[in-house]
Amino acid sequence: MTVLPVGDGAESATRAATQPAARGRSTRAWWHTNTGRRLTFGYLLLAPAALYVLLLVGIPFLFSLYLALSDANVGDPVARFVGLENFRAAWEMDTFRDALRNSIVFLVVAAIFKSLLGTSLAFLLLQNFKGKKLVRALVVIPFTLPISVSVLSWKWMYDSQFSVINWGLHKAGLIGAYGSESWPIWLGQPHLALLACIGVNVWRSFPFSAIVLLAGFTSVPNEVLDAARVDGCSFFQRFRHVVTPMIFPILIIGFLFDTVFTLSDLSVVYLLTQGGPGSATMILPVLAYQIGIQAGSLGRGAAIALMLVPLLFLALFLMLRNLKRRD
Amino acid sequence: MSDLQPAPTVQGSVSRRRFLKVTGGAVAGSSLLTMLDARQAPAQIRGTTLRILTWSHFIPAYDVWFDKFSAEWGEKNGVKVRVDHIPHLEIPARMAAEFAAGTGHDIILNNSTILARLYYKSLLDLTDVYDGLGKKYGGWIPAAKSPIEVEGRIYGIPMYYILLPMLWRKDLFEASGLKPPDTWELARVAARTLKPKGNPTGIAFSHCNDANLNWRSLMFSFGAVETDPSGDHPAFDSKEMREALRFAKALFDEGMTPEVFSWDDASDNRFLASGIASWIHDAISAYRTTESTNPSVFKNTFVANEPAGPGGKRVSVSAPIVFLAWKFSKNPQATKEYLSYLVDNDKEGMIQSTGYNMPFLNDNAKKPMPIIGADPKLQVLQDFPKIVAFFGYPGPYTPQIQEVANLFVLPDIFTKVARGTSVDDAVKWGVGEYRRIFAKHKRA
Numbered sequence: 001m002t003v004l005p006v007g008d009g010a011e012s013a014t015r016a017a018t019q020p021a022a023r024g025r026s027t028r029a030w031w032h033t034n035t036g037r038r039l040t041f042g043y044l045l046l047a048p049a050a051l052y053v054l055l056l057v058g059i060p061f062l063f064s065l066y067l068a069l070s071d072a073n074v075g076d077p078v079a080r081f082v083g084l085e086n087f088r089a090a091w092e093m094d095t096f097r098d099a100l101r102n103s104i105v106f107l108v109v110a111a112i113f114k115s116l117l118g119t120s121l122a123f124l125l126l127q128n129f130k131g132k133k134l135v136r137a138l139v140v141i142p143f144t145l146p147i148s149v150s151v152l153s154w155k156w157m158y159d160s161q162f163s164v165i166n167w168g169l170h171k172a173g174l175i176g177a178y179g180s181e182s183w184p185i186w187l188g189q190p191h192l193a194l195l196a197c198i199g200v201n202v203w204r205s206f207p208f209s210a211i212v213l214l215a216g217f218t219s220v221p222n223e224v225l226d227a228a229r230v231d232g233c234s235f236f237q238r239f240r241h242v243v244t245p246m247i248f249p250i251l252i253i254g255f256l257f258d259t260v261f262t263l264s265d266l267s268v269v270y271l272l273t274q275g276g277p278g279s280a281t282m283i284l285p286v287l288a289y290q291i292g293i294q295a296g297s298l299g300r301g302a303a304i305a306l307m308l309v310p311l312l313f314l315a316l317f318l319m320l321r322n323l324k325r326r327d
Numbered sequence: 328m329s330d331l332q333p334a335p336t337v338q339g340s341v342s343r344r345r346f347l348k349v350t351g352g353a354v355a356g357s358s359l360l361t362m363l364d365a366r367q368a369p370a371q372i373r374g375t376t377l378r379i380l381t382w383s384h385f386i387p388a389y390d391v392w393f394d395k396f397s398a399e400w401g402e403k404n405g406v407k408v409r410v411d412h413i414p415h416l417e418i419p420a421r422m423a424a425e426f427a428a429g430t431g432h433d434i435i436l437n438n439s440t441i442l443a444r445l446y447y448k449s450l451l452d453l454t455d456v457y458d459g460l461g462k463k464y465g466g467w468i469p470a471a472k473s474p475i476e477v478e479g480r481i482y483g484i485p486m487y488y489i490l491l492p493m494l495w496r497k498d499l500f501e502a503s504g505l506k507p508p509d510t511w512e513l514a515r516v517a518a519r520t521l522k523p524k525g526n527p528t529g530i531a532f533s534h535c536n537d538a539n540l541n542w543r544s545l546m547f548s549f550g551a552v553e554t555d556p557s558g559d560h561p562a563f564d565s566k567e568m569r570e571a572l573r574f575a576k577a578l579f580d581e582g583m584t585p586e587v588f589s590w591d592d593a594s595d596n597r598f599l600a601s602g603i604a605s606w607i608h609d610a611i612s613a614y615r616t617t618e619s620t621n622p623s624v625f626k627n628t629f630v631a632n633e634p635a636g637p638g639g640k641r642v643s644v645s646a647p648i649v650f651l652a653w654k655f656s657k658n659p660q661a662t663k664e665y666l667s668y669l670v671d672n673d674k675e676g677m678i679q680s681t682g683y684n685m686p687f688l689n690d691n692a693k694k695p696m697p698i699i700g701a702d703p704k705l706q707v708l709q710d711f712p713k714i715v716a717f718f719g720y721p722g723p724y725t726p727q728i729q730e731v732a733n734l735f736v737l738p739d740i741f742t743k744v745a746r747g748t749s750v751d752d753a754v755k756w757g758v759g760e761y762r763r764i765f766a767k768h769k770r771a
Contacts, residue, residue, distance in 0.1 A: 188589030276534030
C-alpha cells in the first residue's frame with residue numbers, strides 16, 4: 001500500500017502533482033465508467049417503481065406490523081407495545097381458525113376451477129370463429145364490472161326464495177319446489193355457502209386467467225407446435241410437453257397474481273354472507289375488517305390480516321423457486 | 328412537601344383568576360343557551376361550511392327532505408351545508424379514515440354501529456346541547472344515553488331509533504283460530520300451526536343486523552341479560568338465556584325453514600311481501616314495502632306489541648341513530664346549532680320518514696305521535712319508547728359490545744343451537760368469545 005507523505009508545502013505540491021496521474025490510471029470516478037453510467041441509468045429508471053413499492057407497499061406493511069404488535073384502536077392514537085399478544089389471542093379464537101381453514105379451501109378450490117375454466121376459455125379464444133372479437137370482449141365483462149354490482153346480482157341469484165338458479169333447476173325437474181327438502185339454500189347451508197362464494201370469485205376471475213394463458217399460448221411459435229405435430233404428438237402431449245414448459249414463467253406470474261387477489265378478496269364474502277352462517281364462509285380479510293375497522297381494534301385486525309403474509313410468502317417462495325429451477 | 332401544595336383556599340373567597348374563569352364560562356354558556364333557545368344562529372358561523380355525513384335512509388323521501396332541510400338551514404344562517412349520503416355499513420371505515428387524517432366531515436351519523444365510546448377522546452363534547460334539548464322537551468327516554476355517554480359526558484345527539492315490532496298476518500291467524508302474537512309463546516303456537524299450511528315464520532339466523540337485534544329482543548324478554556349494569560362483564564350465562572335458546576330451537580324446528588340461515592336484512596321484507604310469512608319480527612319498512620308490492624298482504628298485515636316473555640317482560644331491541652361531531656371540526660358552533668335545530672324539527676322528520684323514525688325525546692314520544700298515532704294499525708308503536716333497549720342491555724353500549732355485535736357472536740350462539748349444538752355447548756362457546764373480547768378491551 002502506498003502512503004502519501006503528509007507534511008510541509010513542498011510535500012503537498014509533490015502530492016498534488018502526482019495524484020491526478022494516479023487517479024487517471026486507477027481511480028477514475030465510478031460513475032464516469034461505462035459500467036457506472038449504465039448502472040446509474042438503470043437504477044434511475046428503476047427508482048420510480050422502487051419508490052412506489054416502498055411508499056405504497058413497504059411503509060403500509062411496516063405500519064400494519066407496528067399496529068399488530070400494539071393495542072392500537074381506531075379512536076386512540078397512542079398505542080402500547082403488546083408483543084405477540086394479538087397473534088396469540090387471534091389464534092385462540094375459533095372463528096380465526098375457521099377463517100384460516102376457509103381461506104385455504106377458498107384459495108385451492110378457486111384456483112383449480114379458475115385453471116380449468118381459464119385454460120378452456122383460452123383455447124376457445126385461440127380458435128377462429130365468427131364473432132370472436134365480440135366473445136373476447138364479453139368474457140372480460142365479469143372482470144371489469146364493479147364488484148359491488150356483480151356480487152349483488154349474485155346475491156339475488158342465490159336468494160333463498162327467488163333464486164333464478166333454483167327456479168331453473170326446478171323447471172328442469174332437478175329439484176323440488178320452494179320449501180321442499182331438495183330446494184338448495186345457497187347462502188344458508190354451510191358447505192353450499194362457501195361453494196357459492198367460491199363460485200362468484202371464480203366467475204369474476206377466470207377471464208383474467210384466460211387472458212394470461214391466451215397471451216402465453218400466442219407467444220408459442222407455430223413452427224414448434226407444427227414440429228411436435230409432425231413428430232406425432234397428440235393435443236394433450238403438445239400441451240403438456242411443449243406449450244406448458246414454454247409458457248411456464250407466464251403461468252407462474254399469473255398464478256401468483258391470482259393467489260394474491262384471491263387470498264385478499266374481501267368483497268365477495270363480505271357482500272354475500274358477512275362470513276355466515278356461523279363462521280362457514282368466514283375468511284381472514286373479512287374477519288380482519290370486522291375486528292379492525294368495524295369494531296375498531298386495529299391491533300387485532302392487523303394481526304389477523306398479517307396472518308395472510310406467511311401463506312403468501314410460502315406460495316411466492318414455492319412458485320419462484322420452481323420458476324428458477326426451470327430456468 | 329407541604330411547601331409545594333397550594334395554599335388552602337378559604338371557602339367563600341374568590342381569586343381574580345377564578346372569578347374571570349367562572350364568569351367567562353357562565354357568559355359563554357348562557358349566550359349559547361340563549362341562542363339555542365331563540366333559534367338564532369350566532370353571527371360567527373356566517374360564511375362557514377358545515378359538512379354532514381349521513382346514511383341512505385330506508386325511506387328515500389326522508390333523504391330528500393333532509394337534504395332540503397339542511398340546505399335551507401344553511402341559507403338562513405349563511406352557512407354552506409354539504410350533505411353526503413353513504414351506505415351505513417361504510418360509515419365505520421369512513422370514520423376511521425377521517426380520524427386518521429384529522430379532517431373530514433363536521434357531523435357524522437352512526438347507525439346501529441355507534442362509535443361514540445371508541446372515538447370519544449376525539450369527539451366534540453355535546454353535553455350542553457344534549458342537556459338543553461332534554462330540558463326543553465321533557466327529558467330523553469331512558470335508553471338514550473346508553474350509546475353516547477362516556478365518563479359522565481355526552482358525545483353524540485340521539486336522533487331516532489328504528490323499531491322491529493311483530494308484523495303478523497291477521498287473516499291467517501283468524502282462519503286458524505289463533506290469538507294475536509302478544510307473547511312469544513303465542514307466536515310459537517302460530518308458527519307451529521301455520522307452517523304446515525304453507526305459512527312458516529322467520530327470524531334471520533345469519534350475519535345481519537336483524538339477527539343481532541331480534542334475538543336480543545327475544546332473550547331480554549325471556550329475562551336474560553347481555554352484560555351486568557356496569558357493562559364490564561358479560562352476564563348472559565343464565566337459566567333465562569338457556570330457556571330462550573331452547574325456545575328459539577323449538578321455534579326454528581316447528582315454524583321456520585332453513586332459508587333463515589341465509590337471510591340478510593331485507594330477506595324478511597321479501598318473505599312478508601311474498602305472502603308466505605305468517606309473521607316476522609322486523610322494522611316497519613317491511614310493512615311499508617308490502618303496501619306497494621302486495622296490497623292484499625298489506626291489508627291483512629298488522630303490527631303487534633313486542634311479544635312478552637314467560638315472565639311477562641317485554642324488551643324491544645332497536646337500532647339507534649345518533650349524530651357525532653369531530654373535535655377537529657372547524658365549525659363546532661355551527662355543528663351544535665345545526666344539531667339543535669334538527670332535533671327541534673324531530674316531528675317533521677318523523678312525518679317525512681312515514682313513522683319510521685322513533686323519537687328519543689319524551690315530549691315527542693307523547694301520544695299521538697305523527698303518522699303512527701293516526702294509523703290504527705301502527706298506534707301500538709307508541710307504547711315502545713318505554714321498552715326500548717340497545718345492545719349490551721342492561722349495561723351501556725360499549726366498544727366490547729360493539730365488537731360482539733360486529734362479529735355476530737350472539738346470533739351465532741342461536742344459530743349453533745338451531746343447527747343442533749347443545750344449549751350448554753353453545754353457551755360455553757359464546758361465553759368464551761365474549762370473555763376474549765371483553766378481556767382485550769379491559770387490557771386496552
